[in-house]
Amino acid sequence: MEKQRKNQLAAIVTPLLAWYGQNARALPWRRDREPYHVWVSEIMLQQTRVEAVRGYYERFLAALPDVRALADCPEERLMKLWEGLGYYRRARNLQKAAKTVMTEHGGVFPTDYASIRALAGIGDYTAGAIASICFGQPTPAVDGNVLRIMARLTNCHQQIDAPAVHRSFDEQLRAIYPPDAGTFIQALMELGACVCTPQSPKCALCPVCGACLGYDANTQTALPVRKAKKARRVEVRTVFLLRANESLALQKRPDGGLLGGMWELPAVSGERTAEEGLEQARRWGLDPVEMEKTLHHTHVFTHIEWHMTCHVIAVSHEAGVFTWVTPEALGASYALPSAFRPFLDAYALTAKQ
Numbered sequence: 001m002e003k004q005r006k007n008q009l010a011a012i013v014t015p016l017l018a019w020y021g022q023n024a025r026a027l028p029w030r031r032d033r034e035p036y037h038v039w040v041s042e043i044m045l046q047q048t049r050v051e052a053v054r055g056y057y058e059r060f061l062a063a064l065p066d067v068r069a070l071a072d073c074p075e076e077r078l079m080k081l082w083e084g085l086g087y088y089r090r091a092r093n094l095q096k097a098a099k100t101v102m103t104e105h106g107g108v109f110p111t112d113y114a115s116i117r118a119l120a121g122i123g124d125y126t127a128g129a130i131a132s133i134c135f136g137q138p139t140p141a142v143d144g145n146v147l148r149i150m151a152r153l154t155n156c157h158q159q160i161d162a163p164a165v166h167r168s169f170d171e172q173l174r175a176i177y178p179p180d181a182g183t184f185i186q187a188l189m190e191l192g193a194c195v196c197t198p199q200s201p202k203c204a205l206c207p208v209c210g211a212c213l214g215y216d217a218n219t220q221t222a223l224p225v226r227k228a229k230k231a232r233r234v235e236v237r238t239v240f241l242l243r244a245n246e247s248l249a250l251q252k253r254p255d256g257g258l259l260g261g262m263w264e265l266p267a268v269s270g271e272r273t274a275e276e277g278l279e280q281a282r283r284w285g286l287d288p289v290e291m292e293k294t295l296h297h298t299h300v301f302t303h304i305e306w307h308m309t310c311h312v313i314a315v316s317h318e319a320g321v322f323t324w325v326t327p328e329a330l331g332a333s334y335a336l337p338s339a340f341r342p343f344l345d346a347y348a349l350t351a352k353q
């Protein structure tokens, strides 16, 4: 039975590699196998769609072309390059790891799995992807895409979040790795992104359909089985877009936690009416002259939802504990998470009127 299963899975290797050779998308991080390039792309692609990453990747590499440039980059500039991509801890960890590469590896990206895995922000999958793609090593590289494909290929109805299932898929895959494990892993990723997609797998176009037990059993759309997700926590907040002449008020979030150390619009928890919003502005030592408008926006993070009311208030002059910046300075130098972007866009529209 075990041998039969291995043969069934081994049958995917040749057609998958042939399909990948003809259909791989021309993505900017596939131009070479330079570890710095693969590493940056793998970190950016965590929780983020390929199309969203493309532009960021090109801009990031143009600004920070190598590990040394990343290690030496001032934090504000780094955050600005990452602005809008979300999960900002990824950028901080990238820089932390770059500093480690400079100090502990003489500026040369390590080649062995254990040293790569020890760098900040690099987990099992990312270390495996870098070691296999850049250095051809047969390391594990099982991410959500691969778990989904494996559940369907093997018609596995166990919860794929279980460590034992993850380990079993990893072992089964490593048993069939061809000599160029990196290309095989990239081919699996591509299959997951373009053909064996989460909601509607395109089995009629799939190069490994003939070896897919899920397809044979017509269970492919019911797979993979996952643990039920916990509902997101809802936080109600009131945000203030405070305008003084041409400037608006920003403050820094505390380090650590959600959006730790990032700039934000001043905010308080709970929903405040317009009158309460004006009162809050006075409490901050400001002199409000007009409540211009009230906006609403919900921003969804992985585990939390912010339900925000935003009061746009004109104040007579810059005061209080805030940092006051012009829209130009904000655009050039201050990284503001995308949760606040709809309010900023509304501000820009108002400012033009």
Ligand code: SF4
Pocket: 149, 152, 153, 195, 196, 197, 201, 202, 203, 206, 207, 208, 209, 212, 214, 215, 220
């Ligand atoms: Fe996925 Fe369908 Fe291909 Fe099976 S046949 S691997 S379910 S796309």
